[in-house]
Amino acid sequence: MQLLKGHRFRLDLAESQTEFCSRTAGICRFVWNLALEQRSMAWKHGRHHAGYNAQAGELAELKGLAPWIAEAPHHCLQQTLRDLDTAFQNFFAGRAAYPTFRKRFQKDSFRFPDPKQFKVDEVRQQIKLPKLGWVPYRNGKGRHALKLHGTIKSVTVAREGQHWFASILCEAEVAEPVPVLGPAVGIDLGVAQAITLSSGQEPIQIPGMTKAESRRLARIQRAFARKQRGSINRAKARTRLAEFQARIARRRRDAVHKATTMLAKSHSLVVIEDLRIKGMTKAPAARPDPEQEGHFLPNGAAAKAGLNKAILDKGWGEIRRQLEYKCRWYGSRLVAVPPAYTSQECSACHHTEAGNRTTQAEFLCLRCGHAENADTNAAKNILSKGTADGPSVSACGARASVGRRSRKVAA
Numbered sequence: 001m002q003l004l005k006g007h008r009f010r011l012d013l014a015e016s017q018t019e020f021c022s023r024t025a026g027i028c029r030f031v032w033n034l035a036l037e038q039r040s041m042a043w044k045h046g047r048h049h050a051g052y053n054a055q056a057g058e059l060a061e062l063k064g065l066a067p068w069i070a071e072a073p074h075h076c077l078q079q080t081l082r083d084l085d086t087a088f089q090n091f092f093a094g095r096a097a098y099p100t101f102r103k104r105f106q107k108d109s110f111r112f113p114d115p116k117q118f119k120v121d122e123v124r125q126q127i128k129l130p131k132l133g134w135v136p137y138r139n140g141k142g143r144h145a146l147k148l149h150g151t152i153k154s155v156t157v158a159r160e161g162q163h164w165f166a167s168i169l170c171e172a173e174v175a176e177p178v179p180v181l182g183p184a185v186g187i188d189l190g191v192a193q194a195i196t197l198s199s200g201q202e203p204i205q206i207p208g209m210t211k212a213e214s215r216r217l218a219r220i221q222r223a224f225a226r227k228q229r230g231s232i233n234r235a236k237a238r239t240r241l242a243e244f245q246a247r248i249a250r251r252r253r254d255a256v257h258k259a260t261t262m263l264a265k266s267h268s269l270v271v272i273e274d275l276r277i278k279g280m281t282k283a284p285a286a287r288p289d290p291e292q293e294g295h296f297l298p299n300g301a302a303a304k305a306g307l308n309k310a311i312l313d314k315g316w317g318e319i320r321r322q323l324e325y326k327c328r329w330y331g332s333r334l335v336a337v338p339p340a341y342t343s344q345e346c347s348a349c350h351h352t353e354a355g356n357r358t359t360q361a362e363f364l365c366l367r368c369g370h371a372e373n374a375d376t377n378a379a380k381n382i383l384s385k386g387t388a389d390g391p392s393v394s395a396c397g398a399r400a401s402v403g404r405r406s407r408k409v410a411a
């Protein structure tokens with residue numbers, strides 16, 4: 001089977017190369033924001049569709065108006081428009097939230113999509129990129145060095161903290177993996193505890209920020225805001241801020257990779273909820289309008305925004321993306337089931353009622369008295385939805401009647 005795999009290496013850039021990367025990322029960000037605005041306007045007025053082809057066709061005209069745009073490689077600009085197009089397709093399909101404007105120093109990146117344009121010298125650990133020339137990258141020594149397999153499809157250059165990284169995407173033909181022999185597992189992606197397993201084992205925590213770290217972040221942000229624009233001290237404060245955020249991001253990424261690898265490697269079947277991010281997070285209409293002064297969020301909207309943030313912080317989309325390729329990679333099966341009622345259904349007798357869930361953490365069935373951690377109960381429901389031969393009705397019914405009787409006795 002054909003498999004796509006990405007590898008990320010830190011680049012050792014010369015000063016002029018760093019400058020080129022910052023500049024190119026800046027131009028791509030400008031083009032992204034401009035194209036996003038054009039699309040949003042088109043959407044508002046008459047639903048005229050400003051698609052990829054139309055926007056790519058206007059690039060030449062744009063370069064005439066603002067010649068500095070031509071400093072960025074043309075392929076990277078086209079790719080930016082293509083990425084925006086994908087972001088919109090994901091939004092329309094309900095897989096992602098509405099695309100947002102990019103800010104400076106926030107996800108600075110650009111992509112080279114043409115495999116003919118770059119070369120990788122794995123022995124000398126360097127990569128040749130258009131306009132940048134040969135750039136050394138960091139890899140392990142000897143047998144610890146990561147090896148690339150297959151053909152390189154694209155290279156994305158991105159800044160994280162104060163360093164630049166290259167993500168090299170390779171496509172390789174690999175043998176079908178031997179199917180994993182292991183139990184099936186259902187997982188519930190919660191806001192509070194990240195990943196809860198149907199097996200009832202300790203939930204896998206995806207660390208966010210601790211309270212102390214949140215305070216530290218606020219302090220660094222305040223210090224940054226106080227510095228005068230364009231000053232050296234502001235640049236220093238920005239570096240500190242970026243380093244801090246990058247460290248949190250690294251820790252999260254590491255935890256998510258470990259969790260998804262464990263799930264895919266040791267289970268024959270992994271069942272997740274087919275979460276439509278669109279349904280849970282804000283729709284574009286509900287966004288605060290920055291042009292409107294004195295805009296207030298209605299009551300409840302702020303709480304919802306907090307929840308949105310928590311959901312997106314946990315990176316559910318990313319967990320699913322990783323499970324999709326890792327399950328293929330290790331030879332297990334991934335099934336996504338509709339999320340309806342998984343939190344209200346009793347995993348023992350399948351009685352479904354909103355009142356079953358007494359608190360955020362506790363589940364208590366009103367029919368059979370089955371009590372369990374609410375997330376574990378949901379994970380079990382997700383698992384039984386995903387297995388064709390789920391729990392047999394008789395076994396469940398028997399358990400249910402016992403529970404009912406005992407509850408009556410207790411009452």
Ligand SMILES: [Zn+2]
Binds near residue numbers: 350
């Ligand atoms: Zn029950």
